[in-house]
Amino acid sequence: MLRFLARRLLYSIPIFFGVTLITFILFNVAGGDPAARAAGRYATVEQIQVMRAELGVDKPLINQYFDMLRQIFSGDFGRSWSSKQEISRLMVDGIGPSLTVTGPGFILSLLITIPFSLLIAHKRKTFLDKATVIACLALTSVSSVVYVLAGQYFLAYRWSMFPISGWDPSWDGRWQYAMLPIIIIVALSLGSYILFFRTVFLDEMFQDYVRTARSKGLSTPVILLKHVLRNALVPIITLVVLQIPFLITGSLLIESFYGIPGLGDLIFKSIQEADFPVIKAMTIVSAILYMIFQLISDLLYAVVDPKIRLG
Amino acid sequence: MVRSLLLLFALVFFVFGCTKKSDYPENTLQYAMRGNVSGMDPAFRGDEFINEVIANIFDTLLQYNYLHRPLKLEPLLAAAMPEVSKDGLTHTIRLLPGAKFQDSDVFPGGKGREITAQDYIYSWRRLADPKTKSEGWWVFDGKIKGFNEWRDKLVKGEATYETPIEGLQTPDAHTIVIKLTKPYYQLHYVLTMQFTAAVAKEAVDKYGPEFLNHPIATGPYMLESWTRGSKIVLKRNPNWHGGTYPTEGDPGDKEAGLLADAGKPLPFIDTLVFYEMPEDQPRWLNFMKGNTDYSGIPKDNFDAAMSSRTEVKPELKAKGIHAIIYPYPDIVYIGFNMEDPVLGKNKALREALCYSFNEEGLIKKFYNDRAVVLHSPIPPEFEGYDEKWELPCKHENIEKAKELLKKAGYPEGKGLPVLEYTFSQSSTGRQMAEYTQQQFAKIGVQLSLAGNSWPQFQDRLHAKKAQMFGAAWGADYPDSENMLQLLYGPNESPGSNNSNFKNKEYDAAYVAASKLPPGPERTKLYVKMREIFAQELPWIPNASRLGYYISHAWVDNFKPHKMVYGHQKYMKINIEKKKEWKAKL
Numbered sequence: 001m002l003r004f005l006a007r008r009l010l011y012s013i014p015i016f017f018g019v020t021l022i023t024f025i026l027f028n029v030a031g032g033d034p035a036a037r038a039a040g041r042y043a044t045v046e047q048i049q050v051m052r053a054e055l056g057v058d059k060p061l062i063n064q065y066f067d068m069l070r071q072i073f074s075g076d077f078g079r080s081w082s083s084k085q086e087i088s089r090l091m092v093d094g095i096g097p098s099l100t101v102t103g104p105g106f107i108l109s110l111l112i113t114i115p116f117s118l119l120i121a122h123k124r125k126t127f128l129d130k131a132t133v134i135a136c137l138a139l140t141s142v143s144s145v146v147y148v149l150a151g152q153y154f155l156a157y158r159w160s161m162f163p164i165s166g167w168d169p170s171w172d173g174r175w176q177y178a179m180l181p182i183i184i185i186v187a188l189s190l191g192s193y194i195l196f197f198r199t200v201f202l203d204e205m206f207q208d209y210v211r212t213a214r215s216k217g218l219s220t221p222v223i224l225l226k227h228v229l230r231n232a233l234v235p236i237i238t239l240v241v242l243q244i245p246f247l248i249t250g251s252l253l254i255e256s257f258y259g260i261p262g263l264g265d266l267i268f269k270s271i272q273e274a275d276f277p278v279i280k281a282m283t284i285v286s287a288i289l290y291m292i293f294q295l296i297s298d299l300l301y302a303v304v305d306p307k308i309r310l311g
Numbered sequence: 312m313v314r315s316l317l318l319l320f321a322l323v324f325f326v327f328g329c330t331k332k333s334d335y336p337e338n339t340l341q342y343a344m345r346g347n348v349s350g351m352d353p354a355f356r357g358d359e360f361i362n363e364v365i366a367n368i369f370d371t372l373l374q375y376n377y378l379h380r381p382l383k384l385e386p387l388l389a390a391a392m393p394e395v396s397k398d399g400l401t402h403t404i405r406l407l408p409g410a411k412f413q414d415s416d417v418f419p420g421g422k423g424r425e426i427t428a429q430d431y432i433y434s435w436r437r438l439a440d441p442k443t444k445s446e447g448w449w450v451f452d453g454k455i456k457g458f459n460e461w462r463d464k465l466v467k468g469e470a471t472y473e474t475p476i477e478g479l480q481t482p483d484a485h486t487i488v489i490k491l492t493k494p495y496y497q498l499h500y501v502l503t504m505q506f507t508a509a510v511a512k513e514a515v516d517k518y519g520p521e522f523l524n525h526p527i528a529t530g531p532y533m534l535e536s537w538t539r540g541s542k543i544v545l546k547r548n549p550n551w552h553g554g555t556y557p558t559e560g561d562p563g564d565k566e567a568g569l570l571a572d573a574g575k576p577l578p579f580i581d582t583l584v585f586y587e588m589p590e591d592q593p594r595w596l597n598f599m600k601g602n603t604d605y606s607g608i609p610k611d612n613f614d615a616a617m618s619s620r621t622e623v624k625p626e627l628k629a630k631g632i633h634a635i636i637y638p639y640p641d642i643v644y645i646g647f648n649m650e651d652p653v654l655g656k657n658k659a660l661r662e663a664l665c666y667s668f669n670e671e672g673l674i675k676k677f678y679n680d681r682a683v684v685l686h687s688p689i690p691p692e693f694e695g696y697d698e699k700w701e702l703p704c705k706h707e708n709i710e711k712a713k714e715l716l717k718k719a720g721y722p723e724g725k726g727l728p729v730l731e732y733t734f735s736q737s738s739t740g741r742q743m744a745e746y747t748q749q750q751f752a753k754i755g756v757q758l759s760l761a762g763n764s765w766p767q768f769q770d771r772l773h774a775k776k777a778q779m780f781g782a783a784w785g786a787d788y789p790d791s792e793n794m795l796q797l798l799y800g801p802n803e804s805p806g807s808n809n810s811n812f813k814n815k816e817y818d819a820a821y822v823a824a825s826k827l828p829p830g831p832e833r834t835k836l837y838v839k840m841r842e843i844f845a846q847e848l849p850w851i852p853n854a855s856r857l858g859y860y861i862s863h864a865w866v867d868n869f870k871p872h873k874m875v876y877g878h879q880k881y882m883k884i885n886i887e888k889k890k891e892w893k894a895k896l
Binding site for chain 1: 334347349350352355441442444466520521523524538539540541542586587588589590592593596597599600602764765773805
């Protein structure tokens with residue numbers, strides 16, 4: 001196990017440098033000159049030159065790359081070009097609101113879709129199964145913008161069930177604003193999750209061990225929950241663990257429309273304003289989170305499935 | 312599964328149980344901005360969202376009269392209008408005695424101290440200091456004696472904030488004397504801009520780069536809380552030096568109820584809440600629900616809101632909602648790079664393109680008719696504007712355009728290389744570019760579209776790499792000079808003259824006008840520049856927009872103008888009316 005961990009960590013090093021290098025090339029080489037913009041609309045050549053030095057973009061590219069690595073290791077990504085706010089602070093401030101919405105949304109989605117998928121997999125080819133598959137296909141074929149806009153218009157505006165948009169940073173106050181986005185997240189994931197989990201469970205339903213369990217006279221709930229569910233955990237873990245980085249970075253569209261000041265909203269605005277330092281920092285942090293959680297999911301495979309030998 | 316569903320419902324009901332009513336007192340004005348506030352340092356950046364908020368926190372020396380149109384200057388933190396020497400080179404400004412900063416722990420004992428002339432000099436030095444990375448240095452750049460020299464020395468480490476500057480003097484704590492290098496008749500307009508507001512050195516010293524989150528100033532309101540990306544709450548500043556509602560206005564203001572509070576002490580509202588809401592739907596729905604008191608009209612909601620250019624739909628009128636149209640002086644145009652070998656040397660080609668362009672279609676399609684056709688760089692109501700004067704090619708004439716194209720050496724577009732149109736990438740930007748492409752195609756001119764991110768767009772303009780480009784310019788102050796400088800030769804790229812237009816007569820007129828105070832002689836020069844523009848056609852001028860607000864019945868004293876920030880101190884909420892009307896929404 002330790003050898004596996006060490007080897008995976010070693011693999012991560014070239015991936016890390018690959019990610020940082022691609023990000024660097026994208027933003028520092030192909031991204032244009034930030035100084036002209038930062039210097040303002042009446043800037044002279046001399047002012048743009050001064051700004052270039054201030055931003056460090058007049059240095060050789062290799063030095064700029066090392067500056068970026070230093071930022072990553074120190075956790076100090078500098079300040080945003082557009083807002084001049086500290087990027088690390090913007091990120092820390094955004095994690096809470098993002099997780100408040102995406103975390104419960106994701107957990108609720110799993111709590112609803114996993115048992116339901118298990119049930120319809122068991123009831124394969126019945127009316128319930130067929131109707132669910134059709135409904136799920138319909139749900140997934142509707143654009144997410146429709147859910148966001150329609151949810152806001154009907155549930156919040158027309159029927160006054162929730163606030164239209166907004167945020168309250170206090171623990172008590174935030175839930176009234178988070179509830180509708182959570183419901184939208186659940187609605188958005190229902191179709192795709194049910195179809196995915198159903199397929200995963202169906203793959204397991206026809207395995208020999210299920211037939212053996214049945215012939216041994218085990219009850220259906222025991223077969224489904226103790227055997228099928230357990231054996232289907234590998235793809236479920238993959239989905240769940242690899243989803244976590246995206247929960248942290250939030251939902252761009254939902255946060256933007258519902259006024260949730262999370263990381264998704266931060267990314268959305270940074271892209272709109274071409275605020276490269278923020279986009280760069282978020283790209284790197286997302287990539288690193290993804291690498292970490294991929295490692296965790298690999299380790300968890302061994303825990304849930306002894307057949308997988310790490311090392 | 313049943314257990315999961317029960318859990319979900321339990322959570323839903325728990326949350327419904329937590330739903331709170333409004334957190335704000337009754338006398339609160341709520342407004343949703345269509346953008347975000349990035350920081351509250353007045354030196355930093357002058358975008359409309361920052362200004363909308365900080366104009367309530369930072370007082371400037373001068374302000375525009377709330378009711379007079381065209382705009383008229385009046386003192387705010389100055390005791391009177393500046394005294395100007397005969398040669399126009401020395402401006403003496405006396406400060407309102409006794410005006411104090413808000414209470415804050417940055418001051419000894421937590422009590423706000425009196426603002427002095429030195430605070431202004433410190434703030435303006437800060438604006439000049441490249442370390443501040445201010446976007447506002449242009450307001451003083453090259454205009455005040457010794458200021459640029461001090462800035463250069465500061466960069467080299469040869470000067471400090473204590474080093475005297477010849478053109479910025481404070482003979483006593485309440486007097487500022489500004490000595491100019493040349494006449495600068497826009498100086499007084501500039502003194503209304505937030506860039507020139509005074510900051511407290513104690514606050515800048517304490518918070519350093521975080522000062523942008525801790526605005527401490529002298530205005531009618533002060534920052535209570537800021538949930539970044541969501542909302543900003545300001546509350547009344549008890550230390551404010553005071554002010555009264557104007558006692559005179561324009562004809563019609565009295566009848567419109569805009570003088571009902573004449574002479575009364577300001578501000579009327581206790582709490583201001585600014586929501587940061589860039590998306591149109593939540594902004595619109597919040598207004599329609601009465602959660603915000605007034606709003607802009609999103610492009611996609613315009614037809615649902617307005618039955619004509621000036622009237623709201625009857626169903627909105629029945630809810631007490633009304634529209635307010637206000638001056639929004641900006642210009643939208645297509646610029647030609649006059650250094651481009653194809654376009655720059657061929658006036659007939661530029662004219663042909665101008666004749667082929669239907670700007671009325673553009674105004675209808677992209678601005679819901681909320682704009683007027685622009686004929687020159689001078690927008691309506693500005694000095695030198697004449698509504699009877701028209702640029703001949705602003706009337707679409709395809710036959711004439713084809714004739715001119717032939718004269719230009721490209722009959723039916725034959726032989727003309729594909730022209731490139733550079734624009735700032737956005738969904739509307741692309742649609743406008745495609746519209747332009749369709750217009751020119753009518754006479755056989757092919758256009759390739761080059762969408763760029765905003766920084767890349769600016770890079771291309773600064774590097775003179777754009778053959779033609781879509782651009783807009785919002786006026787910084789109500790003087791045509793602010794638009795005409797966009798074609799002044801020495802301002803060529805990377806300056807603001809991105810058309811790289813150079814015309815000796817135009818430049819001479821511009822320099823001569825800059826030495827004159829507002830008046831007929833200066834207007835004559837502006838008109839001359841307009842005529843040269845018409846002869847040379849370095850742009851296709853397209854439109855000048857109009858501003859629209861929509862407001863609930865309970866909002867009083869609302870007379871907006873694009874360049875007048877801080878109008879919230881004049882506004883008033885009729886609480887009884889609000890209860891009555893809100894019930895009908």
